[in-house]
Each structure stands twice: as C-alpha cells, then as structure tokens.
Amino acid sequence: MTGVRSRQEKTIAAIGHIIMILAAALAIAPFWLLVSSSIQEESSIIRDGYSFLPKEVSFSAYQYLLGEWKQIGRAYFVTIFTTVIGTTLSLFLVSMTSYVLSIRDLPGRTFIFIAILLTMLINGGQVSMYITYTRIVDVRNTIFALLVPNLLLNGFNVMLVRNYVTNSIPRELQEAASIDGAGLFHIYIRIILPLSKPILATVGLLTALGYWNDWINGLYFVSDSKWYSIQLMLNQINSNASFLASHSDQLGQMANQIDIPTVAVRMAISVLVIIPIVLAYPFFQKYFTGGMMVGAVKG
Amino acid sequence: MKARKKKVNFKRFIPAYIMLLPGLAYFVINNYIPMYGITIAFRKLDFKKGILRSPFCGFDNFKFLFASGNMGPIIRNTVLYNLVFLALGAIVPVAFAILFNEIRAKRVKKLYQTVVLLPYLMSMVIVSSLVYNFLSADMGFINKSILEPLTGQTVSFYQEKKFWPFILTFVHEWKGLGFSMVLYLSTLLSISDDFYEAAKIDGATRLQQIRYIMLPFLRPTIIMMLILGISKIFNSDFGLFYQVPKNSGVLYPVTQTIDVYVYNALMNQNNIMMSSAASVAQAAIGFTLVIVSNLIIKKISPDDSIF
C-alpha cells in the first residue's frame, strides 16, 4: 500500500475513524461504569445511583479481595496456565487437522469434514459428557480436566481454518514444495503455519477466551478447590449469591450465617477477570498483519 | 470419477491420515461417544438400571413443551430476534471490518481493536449488572443523571415492553461486534496486495476495490456465519434474554425465548429428560434448516455451500 492515497481513500479512512471512535466510546463507557461501581460506597449507590465519577469512593471491595489473595492468586495462576497450554495445544491440533482436510484429493475428506461439522449441530448433553470423561477417559482431578473436555477442538474452528487454508493460501505454493520433495508435515510446518497467521490469531483468540472464561470443567471434574480457576470462583460467588437471595426466606437462619458478597465485590472480581485479557491482547494483534503473500510467492 | 479413484495412491496419504488421527480421536471421544445422551430425551430414566438400559417412552418428555397455552409468542420471539441478529450480523461487523481495514494509523488501530473487544470479554451476568446500572429506575445513570435532572420524570425500563426489542438488539450487537469484526478482518488481511495494485492500474477507485475485491473474499465467511446462525434459529443466548432483562415477567411478551421458558419451567424440577427433550427438538429443527439452506445455496451458487 505505497504511494499517494487518493481523496476517496482518505474520506473512507476518516469515516472509519469516526465510526471506530463511536464504537470505542460505547464499549468503554460501561467498562468505566463497571470499575467505578466497584469502588463506589454501597450506601452512596443506593442513595445517589450509579455514576461515572463516584462521590464517595471506597476500596473496601478490593480490600476484601486482597484478604482472599492467596486463593485468588492461585486461581489466577490456574487460569493463565490452562489458557496458555490449552491454546497452544489447540492451535496445533486445529491447524493440522484443517490442513489435512484441505488437501484436495484426500480420500474420505468430505465424509470426515461433514462428520466434524455435525458435532456443531448435535451434542449428547452434559450427563453423557460427564460419564464419558469419568468412566471412559478419567480426567478427574488431573490437569487434563481443565484442558480437554469441550475446549480443545471444535468443529467451528476447524471449519474456519480449513476454509482459510483452502481459499487464501495459493495452491501453487504447496504444489511447488511438493515437487521439491517436501513431505506433508514439512509443508504444514513451513508453509501452512506461517501463512495462516491471521486466522490462527483469530481462532487462538477465540480458544484462549474459551479457556479463560471456562468454569464448567472445573466445576464438574475438579474436586480440589486448589485447582479452581478465577472464573469458577466468580461464577460460584455470583450464582450462589442470587440463588441465596431468592431463597432467603426458605433458607432462613442458614442464609443469615452466610456472608453474601456485596454488589461491589462482584463487580471488583469481574474487573480482575477482564484486566489480564486486555493486557495480553496486543500480543495477539502482532499476528493480524496482512500482505505477506507477495513475499511468500516471490521468495 | 471411479476410474480416478482407483489411481489414488493411498501410500502417499498415510502421513496425512496420521496427522489427522489426534484430531479425529478427540472428536470421537469428546463428541461422538457422548451422543448416546440424545436418547435420554426419549427414555424414562432409571438410574438404577443406568441410562442405556432405561426404558424408552416415545415422545412423553416432549409433552411439556406443548403443555403451555402460550408457546406462540415464545417461538415468535426466538425466531424474530434470531432473524434480526442474522441480518445485522451479515452487515454491521462486515462494514466495521472494512472501514477498520482502511485506517492506516497503526497505534490508533491497535487501541480501537482492543477497546471494542472489551464487551466481548464480559460475562452476561456482568453485562446484566451494567445494563442495570444504566437503566435502573431508582439508581440508574440514565434516570438519575439524565432524565430526572432534565425532565423531572423517570422511566421504569424494566416495566416497559416497548424499549426491549431495541435494548436487547443493541446489547447483542455491542457485545459481539468486537469479535465478529476480528473474524472478518482475518479474511481481509489475507487478500494479497497484488489484487489492489492490479485494480489500481486498471483505474479502480477504493470503493470499487471494496465492491469487487473485498466483498467477494468475505462472501464465504459471511455465508458460513449465516448458515450457522440458521442452525441456531430456535436457540437463544440464555444470558441475553434471561439475565439482561433481569427475568422481569412484565417484559416476557417481548423477551421470553424458548430457552428462557424451558429454564423457568424446569428450574424447580431437575428433570434432565425434559431439558434434553427441549434441546433435541431445537437441534432437530436447526439440523433440518441447515440441510435445506445449504441445498438452496448449492443451487444458487455451488462454490459457497459449506458441504
């Protein structure tokens, strides 16, 4: 994209700026409100309502969480660990599977691809999934419990990457390499992987968020709370708080024994959940760079 | 075709099948083995006998779906919202991705991209609290800081049906935009500069380049997302329709979808046979629709069908 840009190009870019600024404002305002309501004094919320600039600031929610730091720190570690390992494994599997399925004359490829697509439309439900991962492959209380069930690979990602490889990576490149005597695995490593960076960044982002936000696997397959992820903690606190609030009359005195976290604490935890992803996101963006085909074909 | 098939040198593909093995093994364990769970919808479960030995009971578990006299509006809501989301999903993020792609300033670009992704990172429970922070009649930002000082009146959003089709559509777009934009962007980034250079030499304006280069490249992805959306037309984002309106009964005529109804009806029952029946019914309709829409696309434009 060299040379002088035409007036039209400049106009389109200007419209782009305006639209993106609007979208960014709409995205950031609620987040700001999220942060400010996590530091707003509870009685002030009830009296003055939520506001972007809280009149009475209180960091008690964060102090409360700081008190639980041992547990939260550990949960952070578990989440980051599973996200990094899981996403790496997943990208490897998804790209390899998708590449093979893009080989044009591979016998049985359509059948396999449809079988994979089918998994997006139907599933057996939680109970049979649980039984499979406890009776057939027992993942309980191992690291696999957090990595494997439902997160590692899915039909959607395979479809995305396969379509990209089929449509956007020139076939001539692969054929040329093949003629030079390169094996399939060699082509995969040398050509497919580097050239599918944009789609792998997309799929990687999707997968990483899947791992980051997952709490189901922890809930079902991990009984030791040492291995609880940050999302599982947040989810347990949130869902139980609202359950207890709506059953308080039945629970009676039992409910009163329980410290239900305040709204501010719940907000503070979700701030803590989001911040690391925001910080890590630029890392992904490195791979969102276009225009490398030219060099690849020529070289 | 048959003659060609015979010539296929299977030996050449052995490495390919080996590379395919780990992925396939995963799908078998993670997806295909648990599929026997579908039969739960047709059984009278007896845990003493085990799931696979429980007796079949035909469509008994499906009956509760029709027990209610008011399924009409519920189905209408589910389908209509999905159609709107599908239409917007094919336009808004594509437009954003194209416009975004035109911006040259690299740092600003990174900033925009990070910021618009923020909503996608929040769970629906949190989104629900945020929407409440804005809309609450007693404490919400809109009422307390805008409407009350200006007009002296407040609006009880959670009691007023007319706002919610817009609020829910907005929240859905707002939350999903960052990600779907990235999805289309990855396709745009794969377009070789050669195409643009060639077009420029032919005297094409940027708008023409968008029309004749970018859109055709984006088409497979757009169609794929549409077909996927169609498969989920009887499903709904439970968090969006249950958490965000705070399960306000007054709003049900415009917010209640099939998933919300099933949840409300079964919340006290712990009945996995009925909930499984509901999801089997949804999947069956979705499955049929995908096959049909893929067939139609195959007729119109064979290259775009997904299988």
Add this chain to the structure above:
Amino acid sequence: MKKMTALFTTAAMSLTALFGCANAFAEEGAGDVWTGEIEPVVVTLLNAGTDNPYLDQVAEKLNEYLGDKIGVEVSFRQVSIFNAASQYTMWIGGGETVDLLTIAYAPVSAFTGMNMLEPLDDLLQYAPHIQELAEEGYAIYCPSADGHIYGIRTLNPPVSNGDGMYFWKEDLEEAGLEYEDNQLVTLEDIELIVSKVKELHPDAYVGVYGSAPRSGFTIEADPLGANITSGVILGTESTEVVNYFETEEYQDYIKLLRKWYEEGLVKKDAATTDALEGGSMTNDPENCRMMWNEYNTGIIASYEEATGKEVVALRTAKRNQNALTDTDCYTGIPVTCEHPEAAMRFLDMMYSDMFVENTCYFGIEGVNFDYTDETKTAYVANPDNGFWALGSGNRMLEPMQGVYKEDTVQKYDQFAEEINSSPTKGYGFLYDPANMTNQITAIDAVLQEYRAALETGSADIDTVYPEFIKKLKANGIDDVIADKQAQFDAWLAEN
C-alpha cells in the same frame, strides 16, 4: 453475622424429651464399642459457593469419635447449593459412590422420578433415634407416591419460622405507636404503621423485592407438603384445597402493595431486584425503614448490630403446625450407595448426637468455633477459620450463634407452644405431584411471569391480575388443585 442458630434448652414438651434422649444416648454410647467392620461413608455437604478448606480435618475429627461407636469412616464431598441438583444427577448417572445426599429446595419427585434414591423403609431399623423422633410426631419422613420413604427431613427449630415485619423502634416511638416485639398484628395494623412512618420520613420505603415474594408472610396457608402452586388449605379448620392466588388474602396483599408502590413506598425496580441491590434495613438504614423477613431473634440481632438501631419485629401471620413444604432440606440415600446400613447409622447420629451434628456444620471446637458457656447453648464462630455448611440433621441440637439471652428463650417457648397447639387439618399429609408434572411445569412458568410484579405492586392490578388468573387456569391449575383435593380427601378418610 452474629446469628442465633438454634435453641434447645427449655423447649416445650416433646423437645425436652428429645434433649433427654440425646443425653441418654451419649451416656449409653460411651459404653458401647463397635466390634464389626468399619465401613466408609461418603456424605455430601452443601456450601454457598465457597469451599471449606477444613473438610479433611473435620472428617478426621469425626472419625476418631465415630469409629468405635458406629463403625463408620466418614468422608465429605462438598457441592455448592446452586449446582447441587444437577451435580447429583451427574454423579449418580456416572455411577459414583455417594452414600448420603443432602438435598435442598428440589422436590423428592425430582429424584425419585429418575429412580435416584433408595427407599429407606427397611433401613430405618438402623436409625432408632430418627424413628423415635417420628413417633413423637415430627414430620421428618419424605414419602412419595409409592408409599415409600425416600428422605429424612432436616429438623429445624420452630423459632426460625415466624413471619415478621421489621421496623425501627425509634420510628414506632416517634409515631406514638405502641407495639411490642413479637406481637401478632393484622395487615391493617401494618398499613397504618407504614403510613405513619411515611409521614414522618417522606423518603422511607419498604424493602420488598421480587427475588423473594412475601405474600406468604401474611397468609396462614398450608401447602400440604408441596408447593403453594398446587393449592393450599387456609387456617387450622379448613379441609378445602383452594387456589392460593385467588384467595381474598392474596388479593388484599397485592392491593396493599400496589397502593404502596403508587405512593413511592416500594422501589420502582423492586420487581426485578433483590435486597442486596435495592437496599435493605442493613445497607440503607436511613431510608429502608421497614421490611418483611422471617421472625428470627438472630436476624433481629444482626440488624441491630449492623446499624446500632433497635428493631421491633411484628409477626404478620400466625404460623400453624403443618407438614412444611416439599422444598425444604432433606437427606436421602442414592442408588449408588455402597454401605446403606452404615450411612443410616451415621445419619441417625446427626439426629441424636450433638457432637456429630455440630462438627458437621460448625467444624472443630477450638479451631473453627468455641462454645460461649458451659452448657453449650451458644457458640461463636472463629472469624478467621469459620467453617459452616448448609445443614441437615437435627438442628435443634445445635447451639445458638452469639451470646445466650434469657428473653430469646422465652420467645422461643411461646412460639413453640403456639405452633404445637395449632396443627392444620393437613398436618402429616404430603401431596405427591407426580401425575401433574406437565401442568405444574407450565404453571411454574406462569408464576415466573407474574408473581414478582404483582407481589411488589409493580403491575397494574386491574388488568394484570385477571390475566394472571386466566393464564393459571389455562395452564391447568384447577386440575392440579382437584388432584390434590382428591389425594387429601383419601388421606382424611384414612386418618
């Protein structure tokens, strides 16, 4: 957080007998030595979303005590109350060994319908104390359609079950109203007091929210061992099952709330919020000046401690002795239990042995909690190492939280006597809704739509209430009520 949990010292009538029996067991138990095999028992404990780190220590402590008494080695598996029912389905479906399930707020039919629970009839011989309690008249068995017993209910002290409206004492004094704490009042009294408070404090509001509808707090209704959805009998004399939502009492309640809502006495968002978000007497004491809550001395103490103000709680409905509801806590033995006899022996201990019951729910004495007096009638939790679980068993054995007070004991006596002297005609009967599952499912969905708005006054009664009743009928509420009446009549004829 300082709550009183239970009180057992000076209980009226049968309670004294019960206490005596627990002591007797402790004495004779000391002599008994278990000679049989020691069997492992896996017990589920409910928590509220945060795991207890002391599980293993607590189990160890219990096993030291239990081993040579009843031959049981107990281990715990904890699950949060919100996920419990779905987790149980997976565990039992997956064939995992669990010996005792603690179930809260899910009807027995939700489990027996899928044959997840063993009938306990033949196992009760291993639980002599549970049998004794049943013979004394406590409705602690959960029966079902087939006539078998599938669960043993948690025995709660009646003191926790009053219905009260809370006020600040200063407001009543300022308004020149003379009411005594624990006094039984009518809805008219409440209306009057609330309007007086509103005159004095124009910003005052009533803390009532859709998350916890409160109409039940003003209506003497017995749901006959099931949910009010399937119909209730009113008072202590009636044998006619009626539609709860069509009763005059219900209409009076929603009319009053509507009036309050229009006067600004109920928050505009009340239908869709809870007390945490909307404001309660503890987090907004200046404006939230009245609130419905259980009449419970522990709750009163916690309000007073949090705000430094004195509370007067007036009881808004007489509580009769009824069979409780089907959604209380109970304990059952799942079909994947490996040692049902040992499980039953352990469960029996939870109904008779103060040490076992208290260790299960408060943890280890000296580590997680301390008794505050020698009679062990009160305790304080260790603020740093608190341990608690949502309880089953005989909670009347548990000490009260906080410091022992003379007048709470009196109130408790009074309350227990009142309850025991007014059984409803349905006491002992439990409705089995198995034949009406589809209708009840549809009705539950209708309740979700209307109840919160009507019972907070947020909806226009003239248009919405008739619509609500019409929809209930369209979804078969009359059939369900007729079914309940038929079962009830058959039971009445037998007893």
